[in-house]
Amino acid sequence: MARPKLAEFTSANHPVRRIRRIKELLIEAVLFAAAASSVFVTLGIVYILVSESLPFFAHVSFTEFLTEREWTPLFAEPKYGILPLLCGTFLTTVIALLLAIPLGTIIATYLSEYANARAREILKPILELLAAVPTVVYGYFALLFVTPLLQKIMPNLPGFNVLAAGLVIGVMIIPYVSSLTEDAMRAVPGYLREASYAVGASRMQTAFRVVIPAAFSGISSAYILGISRALGETMVVAIAAGMQPNLTLNPTEPAATITAFIVQVSLGDLPHGSVGYQSIYVAGLTLLILTLTFNVIGFALRKRFREVY
Amino acid sequence: MGERVVFDRKELSRRQLKDYIFAIMSLLALGFGLITLLLLIIDLASTGLGRIDYAFMTNFPSRMPEKAGILSAWVGSLCVMFTTALAAIPLGIAAGVYLEEYAxxxxxxxxxxxNIVNLAGIPSITFGLMALSIFVYKFGFGQSILTAGLTLGLLVLPIIIVTTREALRTIPSTIREAAFAMGASRWQVIQHHLLPYSTGGILTGVIISLSRAIGETAPLITIGALTFIAFLPTSPFTEEFPFVTIQWIKDPFTVLPIQMFNWVSRPQEEFHVNAAAAGVILLTLTLLLNGAAIYIRASFRRKIKW
Structure with missing residues (x-):
């Protein structure tokens, strides 16, 4: 097989070059399709949740959905009020964040401003293992370790309760908060710290009055990711919080979250198209709207507080 | 303002004390996280480790806790992981390459x-709801391994895309320029240079995404994975030509986390021991995968000096 001569090869119309050009275009098209497919995943999720929810609102009025105080879609006399599920979701998320945000932020500050490179390189991956543990294992831990432990302090605590579930979710999302927060803090240029040290500030003052305000844009995305995780967490609450919808703000009671309800219904056998089947899509849509709202807030915060160096 | 003391030794030592206290506090915070992880591992292992034996690995689930095993669960997990990898790896790497090199x-x-940033924040259970409607009913894949693999594949897609991009970004542009200068086309640069040099980073992402997928429970429950399966998927090997079949991809399945969930939700203590044993295996797999990812990332970082 004779190799083409260089002069022929460099001519733009040589067949080898033409084939190569077409091949390049094809490859680019395939790669673009792959990248664009991720958008279709999102569109697919939104489309399905909306379209499967619409028939539900033909049976149930929007006012009932938002104001009814009970959620019992599978009972003989079903009631469709989302409030108890929202309440459970809100409660677990708040408990989780009360634990994860302070701890995550303190850990991030330590890793970014205090620890040396070696300690950081060892501690960060170990800490990230906390986020790698399967959620069902965390559920086991919440039900059979944390709850009995809490019962020693609070003897009246029931076996299923929101508190244990929330606390365990909090531990689980510490790495989400701390990793991204630390990344954001480390991206703050060193001269800002040096300027702060030069006027006599301690490391702590520098961290809290210079670095954290400067990194606030990135830190807010860390918090938002933590919130998203806590809102969408399913197995821990399904296992440890009991799956009864309960309109309460008392963390020592059992309750169900939006996600736990979806799991509970999915475990049973529901005919495609029944109101029970539609109700899990309505619940899913509510969860998605909740998550997206926080993401939009996060996006706005990021833009508002972005510092450019 | 002339009166103000510029250099106050007391104030300085107070700052240093606060600094010191904060450092101790943050070590406590770090310790809290690590001790919780340790407690979880010890609690799980002390309950479940003794339950793991040959029979546990080779028995089907049963109503009698002492006879129950995880055969269908680990075989199911293996099949689902394989399908997930097949779906997510090519798609994720292709998308990452496009966004970093072409876009x-x-x-x-x-x-x-x-969209990719947002996708990472979307609750995993909504992926399950989408899959239930599209894959199970519209496409008619049923509650099969194929549906599960595709669902988890889409779920971990952002992880692979992001790590692929990060791996490509660390390659200096001089490599690309040198290859272009030799007359290489864009795809040739990617195929012969960028992909081989970023293998470590991409592999890390793939392993992390599989470790995420293996523990994922909620979306699989949503698509209707069964919790009690006392048979195995069709064997991939047949007696007749062509000797392999992918019939198993259409079979119903259960996976390790779902089996564990099923056991932990029962009131009997014996089943909780089974759950702990399944948890030990699940946790070992995840920690091994994550350890491998950390090791690969570290060793490639050491090896390559641009």
Whole structure:
């Protein structure tokens, strides 16, 4: 097989070059399709949740959905009020964040401003293992370790309760908060710290009055990711919080979250198209709207507080 | 203002004390996280480790806790992981390569990038709801291994895309320029240079995504994975030509986390021991995968000096 001569090869119309050009275009098209497919995943999720929810609102009025105080879609006399599920979701998320945000932020500050490179390189991956543990294992831990432990302090605590579930979710999302927060803090240029040290500030003052305000844009995305995780967490609450919808703000009671309800219904056998089947899509849509709202807030915060160096 | 003391030794030592206290506090915070992880491992292992034996690995689930095993669960997990990898790896790497090496700076690219960031924050259970409607009913795949693999594949897609991009970004542009200068086309540069040099980073992402997928429970429950399966998927090997079959991909399945969930939700203590044993295996797999990812990332970082 004779190799083409260089002069022929460099001519733009040589067949080898033409084939190569077409091949390049094809490859680019395939790669673009792959990248664009991720958008279709999102569109697919939104489309399905909306379209499967619409028939539900033909049976149930929007006012009932938002104001009814009970959620019992599978009972003989079903009631469709989302409030108890929202309440459970809100409660677990708040408990989780009360634990994860302070701890995550303190850990991030330590890793970014205090620890040396070696300690950081060892501690960060170990800490990230906390986020790698399967959620069902965390559920086991919440039900059979944390709850009995809490019962020693609070003897009246029931076996299923929101508190244990929330606390365990909090531990689980510490790495989400701390990793991204630390990344954001480390991206703050060193001269800002040096300027702060030069006027006599301690490391702590520098961290809290210079670095954290400067990194606030990135830190807010860390918090938002933590919130998203806590809102969408399913197995821990399904296992440890009991799956009864309960309109309460008392963390020592059992309750169900939006996600736990979806799991509970999915475990049973529901005919495609029944109101029970539609109700899990309505619940899913509510969860998605909740998550997206926080993401939009996060996006706005990021833009508002972005510092450019 | 002339009266003000510029250098106050007391104030300085107070700052240093606060600094010191904060450092101790943050070590406590760090310790809290690590001790919780340790407690979880010890609690799980002390309950479940003794339950793991040959029979546990080779028995089907049973109503009698002492006879129950995880055969269908681990075989199911293996099949689902394989399908997930097949779906997510090519798609994720292709998308990552496009975004890093081809994508022009325009609104389409901006939308795709924003979407990938958002996708990572979407609750996994909504992926399950989408899959239930599209894969199970519209496409008619049923509650099969194929549906599960595709669902988890889409779920971990952002992880692979992001790590692929990061791996490509660390390759200095001089490599690309040198290859272009030799007359290589864009794809040749990617195929012969960028992909081989970023293997470590991409592999890390693939392993992390599989470790995420293996523990994922909620979306699989949503698509209707069964909790009690006392048979195995069709064997991939047949007696007749062509000796392999992918019939198993259409079979119903259960996976390790679902088996564990099933056991932990029962009131009997004996089943909780089974759950702990399944948890030990699940946790070992995840920690091994994550350890491998950390090791690969570290060793490639040491080896390559641009």
């Amino acid at each position: 022009p700076k325009n609104w389409i690219t901006a939308i795709i990038e924003l």
